[in-house]
Amino acid sequence: MAPRKKKRPPSxxxxxxxxxxxxxxxxxxxxxxxxxVAPAPVRPLQYKVVELSTVDEGTLERTVNEWxxxxxxxxxxxxxxxxxxxxxxxxxxxxxxxxxxAVHDAEAARGRLREMAETGSPSARLLASPDFTGNAAxxxxxxxxxxxxxxxxxxxxLAQLAGLDEPERPERxxxxxxxx
Numbered sequence: 001m002a003p004r005k006k007k008r009p010p011s012x013x014x015x016x017x018x019x020x021x022x023x024x025x026x027x028x029x030x031x032x033x034x035x036x037v038a039p040a041p042v043r044p045l046q047y048k049v050v051e052l053s054t055v056d057e058g059t060l061e062r063t064v065n066e067w068x069x070x071x072x073x074x075x076x077x078x079x080x081x082x083x084x085x086x087x088x089x090x091x092x093x094x095x096x097x098x099x100x101x102a103v104h105d106a107e108a109a110r111g112r113l114r115e116m117a118e119t120g121s122p123s124a125r126l127l128a129s130p131d132f133t134g135n136a137a138x139x140x141x142x143x144x145x146x147x148x149x150x151x152x153x154x155x156x157x158l159a160q161l162a163g164l165d166e167p168e169r170p171e172r173x174x175x176x177x178x179x180x
Contacts, residue, residue, distance in 0.1 A: 043098045043099070044098075044099070044100060045096045045097070045098060045099075046096065046097050046098075046099050046100075046102065047075075047094065047095070047096055048067065048072055048094070048095040048096070048097075049092055049093070049094055049095075050063050050067065050092070050093040050095070051090065051091075051092055052090060052091040052092075052093065053089075053090055055079065055087070055088045055089070055090060055091045059091075060077070060091065060093070063093050064093065067093075067095050071097050072095035072096065072097050073095060073096050073097060074093070074094075074095060075094040075095055075096045076093075076094045077091055077092070077093050077094070078091070078092045078094070079091050079092075080092070
């Protein structure tokens with residue numbers, strides 16, 4: 001008797017429905033036949049970043065509510081993590097709103113800088129106060145403030161870094177004097 005041939009299942013190509021015919025639109029992008037819609041005018045966005053050093057439910061909630069009432073839309077929150085803790089150390093809350101960006105007033109900034117140069121910065125006034133807390137009236141008039149050891153002002157520190165107020169360094173090694 002002759003060996004029987006095994007029946008093979010029909011090929012998959014035969015089981016698939018016929019592919020749709022391509023029209024003459026081949027190569028055009030989808031929706032090209034539709035009417036064009038004019039895009040809405042784009043208004044510039046203003047951005048607001050709020051830094052939170054205490055991160056908990058209450059501070060996040062107060063911040064979002066406070067700025068939402070003023071017309072800002074929450075854009076996102078970015079957390080800064082500590083390596084030693086799973087709790088975030090800081091959070092930055094980002095808000096946006098439509099409108100013209102804030103205009104930088106260079107003259108007003110120069111005026112504030114001139115005023116600080118003449119009167120001193122608020123930090124310098126605080127540092128100069130007798131008890132270093134800004135409460136000059138609470139201390140007696142005979143009190144003389146002495147700066148803690150090692151503390152220098154920002155100006156003095158910059159001068160040190162620039163090498164402007166360093167004493168002459170003594171020369172090391174053998175110093176030869178000319179013979180007379």
